[in-house]
Amino acid sequence: MTSVLTQQHPVVVVGGGIGGVAMALALGRQGHRVQLLEQADQIGAIGYGVQMGPNVMPMLDELGVGAAVRAAAYFPKDILLYDYLTGQTLSHIPLQTTEFAQRYQSQPYLAIHRVDMHELLLKACEKYPHISLNQSTTVTGYTQTNDAVSLHTAQGETIPAVAVVACDGLRSRLRAQMRPDDVPRESGYVAHRSLIPMDQAPAEVQQRQSVTMWAGPGLHVIYYPLRKASLLNIVLVVQLPAHVSSTQDHGYLDYLQQLLAQAQPEAQQVARLVNVERRWAIADREPMRQWHDGRVCLLGDAAHATLQSLAQGAGMAIEDVVCLTQGIQQHGTDVSSAFKAFERARFLRTARVQWVSRQLWEDFHCDGVQAQVRSEIFSQRNVDDQYRCLDWLWTPQTLAS
Numbered sequence: 001m002t003s004v005l006t007q008q009h010p011v012v013v014v015g016g017g018i019g020g021v022a023m024a025l026a027l028g029r030q031g032h033r034v035q036l037l038e039q040a041d042q043i044g045a046i047g048y049g050v051q052m053g054p055n056v057m058p059m060l061d062e063l064g065v066g067a068a069v070r071a072a073a074y075f076p077k078d079i080l081l082y083d084y085l086t087g088q089t090l091s092h093i094p095l096q097t098t099e100f101a102q103r104y105q106s107q108p109y110l111a112i113h114r115v116d117m118h119e120l121l122l123k124a125c126e127k128y129p130h131i132s133l134n135q136s137t138t139v140t141g142y143t144q145t146n147d148a149v150s151l152h153t154a155q156g157e158t159i160p161a162v163a164v165v166a167c168d169g170l171r172s173r174l175r176a177q178m179r180p181d182d183v184p185r186e187s188g189y190v191a192h193r194s195l196i197p198m199d200q201a202p203a204e205v206q207q208r209q210s211v212t213m214w215a216g217p218g219l220h221v222i223y224y225p226l227r228k229a230s231l232l233n234i235v236l237v238v239q240l241p242a243h244v245s246s247t248q249d250h251g252y253l254d255y256l257q258q259l260l261a262q263a264q265p266e267a268q269q270v271a272r273l274v275n276v277e278r279r280w281a282i283a284d285r286e287p288m289r290q291w292h293d294g295r296v297c298l299l300g301d302a303a304h305a306t307l308q309s310l311a312q313g314a315g316m317a318i319e320d321v322v323c324l325t326q327g328i329q330q331h332g333t334d335v336s337s338a339f340k341a342f343e344r345a346r347f348l349r350t351a352r353v354q355w356v357s358r359q360l361w362e363d364f365h366c367d368g369v370q371a372q373v374r375s376e377i378f379s380q381r382n383v384d385d386q387y388r389c390l391d392w393l394w395t396p397q398t399l400a401s
């Protein structure tokens with residue numbers, strides 16, 4: 001096999017999110033020359049929590065950062081889902097039982113601060129002098145021949161590459177160039193995120209060691225501890241009402257107050273701790289079979305952005321990284337074949353995450369009779385049923401597959 005490294009130009013990774021930095025690290029560990037381009041002036045500055053299922057840890061081990069992730073992570077005891085209107089427990093998934101360990105090969109379910117995750121990935125990159133990380137560089141598009149590809153930046157540079165891995169997220173510019181007709185599917189919901197010191201959380205929340213979620217019509221709120229339970233990570237997701245165009249409107253705040261007034265006391269108390277000034281519009285993508293165009297390939301959210309119902313967008317990006325790196329290892333300088341093999345290996349799994357996440361989103365937010373039916377179905381599932389619903393996702397993949 002001829003390494004891409006032997007060629008004149010580097011592999012360029014666009015985007016310094018979790019997918020991009022992990023990709024740069026994986027390629028660097030394989031010996032490839034890598035240049036990462038990130039538009040922000042600091043890589044990995046957005047700091048909230050991220051959960052990772054037991055399928056993700058073997059991938060992190062493969063990237064050489066498993067031990068560092070374990071040291072920085074919080075390991076919740078269970079996942080609890082409640083109906084915010086009635087307080088009914090809709091599902092309870094234990095994460096630290098013997099059964100869980102046997103089922104998922106002793107791999108943990110964890111939560112980690114994104115800043116910690118980025119720092120440990122960046123630190124790992126530092127060991128490889130042939131990885132160069134460039135901030136404040138916004139890629140605007142690419143041009144390519146059979147043998148090479150050039151990236152163009154808003155700063156007026158043209159950057160040559162032997163191949164490009166586009167990890168530029170949900171609103172990927174490189175995906176827009178590949179498929180101008182394909183746009184994100186807006187959900188109509190926005191997310192507000194906050195991290196608060198645990199000692200400012202309500203007393204009953206401080207006792208919890210879970211990922212706790214309250215869901216119902218128009219909103220859900222989810223929270224879990226981070227950094228040895230010194231912090232509480234909270235995400236409040238709200239459906240924007242038709243008459244409100246901005247979350248800064250008084251109309252929005254009034255609407256939110258009305259929604260929250262119906263919620264169970266704990267859900268209300270935690271939701272009211274969230275800073276609603278900052279928001280993220282929630283969207284996903286339709287599954288798309290082809291993620292590459294010649295020497296340019298999409299990865300992570302750029303390829304298959306999903307709603308966060310299964311908390312697996314970052315996990316899928318990390319699985320992608322390991323799979324694509326294996327493909328590049330196998331196909332050497334034939335990057336197009338490596339990209340095709342990558343798409344074949346990853347398409348169905350990521351499409352399933354996208355579809356199941358949409359179904360769950362509906363389950364979280366439904367109302368009336370639909371909610372009653374949902375609650376009956378959920379209440380009939382025992383713990384084993386819950387695991388069986390998640391086995392396809394959580395069972396660690398063999399690295400050769």
Ligand SMILES: Cc1cc2nc3c(=O)[nH]c(=O)nc-3n(C[C@H](O)[C@H](O)[C@H](O)COP(=O)(O)OP(=O)(O)OC[C@H]3O[C@@H](n4cnc5c(N)ncnc54)[C@H](O)[C@@H]3O)c2cc1C
Pocket residue numbers: 014015016017018019020037038039040044049050051052137138139140167168169170172173191193235280299300301302308311312313314315316317
């Ligand atoms: C509220 C919420 C909660 C979530 N919770 C979880 C969870 O618990 N577990 C989980 O696994 N996933 C979760 N996700 C999903 C997860 O955040 C994403 O799937 C993951 O971050 C995708 O990583 P990425 O590297 O593909 O893209 P991103 O993280 O979006 O990174 C893209 C990067 O590219 C940069 N960029 C964009 N355009 C350009 C350009 N033109 N030039 C240069 N740089 C560019 C951006 O600045 C950014 O740094 C959640 C998402 C949301 C919204």
